[in-house]
């Protein structure tokens with residue numbers, strides 16, 4: 045594996061899931077990556093990704109250094125060939141190359157601006173790191189994807205599912221007050237497409253994900269129809285892709301509660317966090333026996349550990 049920015053970077057996802065589970069069973073392999081350094085570069089806020097990546101590095105014996113570049117770094121220029129006479133002090137060409145000289149692996153978090161579909165989906169920032177850093181790049185959530193989250197999600201589904209038949213996994217949209225990225229649902233859909241599950245998506249009209257992420261996946265605009273017999277339900281808000289970055293609905297009949305759960309096969313309920321209680325998922329679910337959001341968050345450590353292991357070893 046050269047970089048970890050999408051499921052396409054992974055040769056064998058089952059092997060990576062197994063690696064994460066074996067690291068979970070025996071996490072403190074602190075000699076493995078002794079002397080290696082991981083830079084974790086954040087353009088945006090984070091709780092889980094930041095902490096789980098640092099814990100994962102420590103478990104392997106590597107050192108992690110965090111830079112809140114959005115807050116503490118110089119304002120960066122990404123355009124080529126411009127005269128930098130505005131407010132940008134440093135070009136990504138130098139910034140990424142310098143960080144590449146300090147670290148063996150670089151993780152980067154860069155949310156989409158949700159203004160231009162073309163700009164966000166071209167992944168300009170992540171690709172600039174890949175081009176100029178000269179070391180493996182790990183996405184800590186980019187404009188279009190969140191692969192460390194999706195790997196942890198798949199690890200969690202594998203852990204929780206003991207039956208021999210394929211589990212039915214449904215990704216459902218839920219309302220929110222802010223326009224959120226499509227990165228988490230895109231990425232989840234992309235990973236589920238490669239996993240041994242029966243996968244479908246429920247969202248209101250106008251919220252279909254970009255076609256490349258839902259090819260061959262049944263999409264329902266009726267949540268109740270989609271939830272029937274589900275074994276796992278992944279709840280997440282996202283803003284419109286077609287009407288890019290817009291909030292088209294705040295319909296709270298899509299908020300996931302007991303009424304929705306009753307339609308399922310006593311499904312496990314998933315969310316990547318942070319979750320807005322009462323709006324996205326009701327307390328009765330988050331505080332009940334079907335919620336596995338904390339297990340997902342815990343597995344972020346072993347997902348990151350497996351990825352760092354692959355890239356450093």
Ligand SMILES: NCCC[C@H](NC(=O)CCC(=O)O)C(=O)O
Nearest residue numbers: 185222224225227228316317318
């Ligand atoms: N890293 C996990 C999710 C990050 C982001 N959520 C958020 O920005 C929530 C913000 C809020 O609820 O105000 C998203 O949906 O992609």
Ligand SMILES: NC(=O)OP(=O)(O)O
Nearest residue numbers: 090091092093316317
């Ligand atoms: N799920 C997730 O990536 O959480 P953070 O945004 O807190 O890192």
